[in-house]
Amino acid sequence: MNSPGPGYDLGEVSINLQPGINTFDLFGNRLFPQNQYYGVVLFFDGSVLPQATVFNANGSSGSFLIQPSGNTLICSANGGSFFCPSPGTNLYIDPDGSTLEIIGFTVDSIHPSIDFVSPVNIGADGYPDTVAQLSLKFTPASVPEPPSMVLFGIALGVIGFLKMVAGRVSVSA
Numbered sequence: 465m466n467s468p469g470p471g472y473d474l475g476e477v478s479i480n481l482q483p484g485i486n487t488f489d490l491f492g493n494r495l496f497p498q499n500q501y502y503g504v505v506l507f508f509d510g511s512v513l514p515q516a517t518v519f520n521a522n523g524s525s526g527s528f529l530i531q532p533s534g535n536t537l538i539c540s541a542n543g544g545s546f547f548c549p550s551p552g553t554n555l556y557i558d559p560d561g562s563t564l565e566i567i568g569f570t571v572d573s574i575h576p577s578i579d580f581v582s583p584v585n586i587g588a589d590g591y592p593d594t595v596a597q598l599s600l601k602f603t604p605a606s607v608p609e610p611p612s613m614v615l616f617g618i619a620l621g622v623i624g625f626l627k628m629v630a631g632r633v634s635v636s637a
Contacts, residue, residue: 481564481602491581492594495573497522501529502571504598505537505548508558517550518569518598528569530554561605568599 479488490504503519517531531537533552554566573594582589 481600483602483604485567485599485601487568487597487599490596490598491578492573492596493581493583493589494591495594497574499573502573502594502596503531503537504569504596506556506564506566508556508564514548514550515556516554516564516566518554518566520569520571520596523572523574524570528566530566558605563601563603565601565603566598567601569596571596 479486500522501519502522503517505514506516506518507513508515517537518528519531520528530552531550533550535550535552536548537550556564558564571594577592578595579588579590579592580586581593
């Protein structure tokens with residue numbers, strides 16, 4: 465949730481989104497109240513550039529910040545840190561027409577509340593964790609229903625057949 469410095473991998477998690485609101489709780493080991501901002505970088509379907517980035521002030525439960533367009537941030541994926549541009553919007557539109565909207569991001573490492581993870585696995589280690597919650601709204605691309613398409617095809621076939629029959633009748637008359 466927060467870069468420990470250049471050369472560190474921030475890790476990654478792959479998640480299949482369901483239509484509607486998807487809410488995720490994120491836990492980072494220990495409290496680091498001296499850090500001012502925390503963020504999440506979102507990639508989609510193997511893209512090498514982030515498609516959405518969101519940041520929030522430590523201890524914040526109000527509005528979240530989207531990284532301004534044209535800025536860069538140090539992000540990490542697949543074992544390496546690099547600079548990557550941020551699109552500066554909370555709405556991502558996939559080439560297939562699906563949309564993903566960031567509707568909330570809150571983070572708190574000031575108020576100890578839970579000890580859920582350790583540096584290497586899930587489980588308490590005696591240090592309160594940084595806790596964040598990310599909410600995303602996923603709307604899949606609309607796809608015509610197969611039964612409707614079949615009926616449409618049948619209707620076109622019937623119309624074509626009737627035109628053909630009508631053409632033959634008028635020619636023979």
